[in-house]
Amino acid sequence: MLSFLKKAPKETFADLLKVDIHSHLIPGIDDGSPDMETSLHFLGKLSELGYKKVITTPHIMTDFHPNDSKTILSGLTALKSELKAKGINIEVEAAAEYFLDTTFEKLLAEGDILSFGAKKYVLVEMSFIQSTPNFEEIIFNLLTKGYTPILAHPERYTYWQENSRVFRHIQDLGCLMQVNIPSLLGYYGKPVKNLAIQMIKSGYIDFLGTDLHHIRHLDLFIEGKHNSEINALVKKYDFKNHLLL
Numbered sequence: 001m002l003s004f005l006k007k008a009p010k011e012t013f014a015d016l017l018k019v020d021i022h023s024h025l026i027p028g029i030d031d032g033s034p035d036m037e038t039s040l041h042f043l044g045k046l047s048e049l050g051y052k053k054v055i056t057t058p059h060i061m062t063d064f065h066p067n068d069s070k071t072i073l074s075g076l077t078a079l080k081s082e083l084k085a086k087g088i089n090i091e092v093e094a095a096a097e098y099f100l101d102t103t104f105e106k107l108l109a110e111g112d113i114l115s116f117g118a119k120k121y122v123l124v125e126m127s128f129i130q131s132t133p134n135f136e137e138i139i140f141n142l143l144t145k146g147y148t149p150i151l152a153h154p155e156r157y158t159y160w161q162e163n164s165r166v167f168r169h170i171q172d173l174g175c176l177m178q179v180n181i182p183s184l185l186g187y188y189g190k191p192v193k194n195l196a197i198q199m200i201k202s203g204y205i206d207f208l209g210t211d212l213h214h215i216r217h218l219d220l221f222i223e224g225k226h227n228s229e230i231n232a233l234v235k236k237y238d239f240k241n242h243l244l245l
């Protein structure tokens, strides 16, 4: 009788974002989930958090994670069939997190690129030591071929900490940017968190991503699921994640 007095369950950042665009959940092909059991566990928990869809993005990095579209898509097929068998209710797609190197340029020239969404988004990353020297040229080539590049976790490139004008330049090139949710939860320290928030408030950030690799990330999300700072940012700044549902 008094059910109308019951409070609606509190929203999580995942309820608001609906779609995650950055994670490492194809079993055993990069430094993310090592096996099928872990991937199923992580995806079940992402569903409980409120995500409706996960576009998972294994690394493609010549020396460390020599994946290609075949290794990723065959892993996706196996993962989807196990999700179905176990009754875990979350939509899963796969693309990649491309490290910007000569292998990437070759794949781009051959047209062997995994993109997602109607705008053909391509998630790219660069070294944490130094930026990719021909970054502008690669972004131009991606755009010319009809793709929309998204630079993963720019707030973590510490060589840009003191040079925030670079983000305006990247935006002007036509490259979108994605902040990591662990950055906002302080996982990589205060300077990274502060820069992430500053970038969002400056209007540079189009997407948030979990960049989920392992259980420590997952525990962080479960603990921080009602984090008021993140939820306020997600409500105020209209990230594009939900448009991919």
Ligand SMILES: [Fe+2]
Binding pocket: 022, 023, 024, 097, 152, 211
């Ligand atoms: Fe990643």
